[in-house]
Amino acid sequence: MSEAIPVTVKNKLAFVRRVFTHFCGDARVSFEGVLDQCHFASLQTHHTPDNVLARSTVWPKLDFVIVPLEKETVEPILNAVIPGQRIVHDIIHVQIEKNGQLVLGAYDNFHRDCCVFHPGDVEELVDELEADGIIRSVRRT
DSSP states (O other): OOSOEEEEESOHHHHHHHHHHHHOSSEEEEEEEOOTTOOOTTSOOBOOOOSSSOOSOOSSOOEEEEEEEOTTTHHHHHHHHSGGGHHHHTEEEEEEEETTEEEEEEOTTTOTTSEEEOSSSOHHHHHHHHHTTSEEEEOOO
């Protein structure tokens, strides 16, 4: 695949669980939003955006955190962002970086026009998500 794949997410919680599991290993995930209820205490976190995982909102300035996305951190991350549907209501932007490349950007609360897989080896994952009804539609450009 050489071009980005925009997707429309139908089931946000299942989507997050699946993509975190799929991309874990030599990866990082960033969250931007109101993160005071997200407890990442047991995880190594960074609060400074970088060239790959950058802030998406200039104003108002939202909380921002980068967390390593490894096999052993997937469940602690999910335990921080899923209760109370924080991933749906409090977290505005989610980005995943793997091996130094942005692979997923889910912006504006997973808005249908703002969720995209970036170029890479994601065709099989996208097909699975579509077949499982986790994403409603895929527009391949």
